[in-house]
Amino acid sequence: MKKFAANYLVSDSGIFLKNGIVVANDEGTVVEFIDTAGDLREIEQLLFFNGILITNCRFVRTHLDFPGHITDNLSKSLIIRLVAELNEVTIRNLVEIGIQIQAQFPGMTIQEILDEIRNFLLIDGKYSRQIVPGIFLLIGVNLADLHFTPKSKLKKIL
Structure with a gap:
């Protein structure tokens, strides 16, 4: 098992x-999310990164009708x-879309932007995750x- 931590981690539920x-595990399948409540202690074989960890996912359109209104x-x-x-919509698409939304709505946080995209895809867009x-x-x-920021990008960890 591999353990990773970062300044922030986005759980499967967002x-x-x-x-x-x-x-x-070694294939990159998530076994567990641990909420440290912001208090990260030293743990054997834990790799810490500066940034935001995001697990891989994709959203696939399941319905032909798309809310184009x-x-x-x-x-x-x-x-x-x-x-x-x-x-x-891949995880890379999510970040690209997020950067564009951030440019138009500078007061929104990454969490608010990702929530807005995820909610649209799952509810209005009829995508499955x-x-x-x-x-x-x-x-x-x-x-x-x-x-x-304009320099935001994803780096594959596992």
Whole structure:
């Protein structure tokens, strides 16, 4: 088993865990998320990274009808435009979309942006979420304010 921690960890349910730990097998399948409540202690064979750990997943469109209507919610309208042609949204797509939303809505946090995208895909967009082995580190972010920057990118950890 491999253990990773970072400034923040996004759990499978989308919850941000400060100094969270993820335990995965050698193939990258997550076995456990550990909420340290922000108090990370030294643990044998724990690798710590500066950034945000995100487990791999993809969203696959399950319904042909796509909500192409423009809504009063400006961030949702932007998400509709950005994913309209995508039958599958990967973790890399999520970050690319997040960077574009951050540029338009600088007051939103990464957590709010990812929640907005995830909720749209699962509820309005009728996508299904599939867990895929792998763990990524989101780097080049503003960790103090939890904002994407133009330099934000994913780095595969496992």
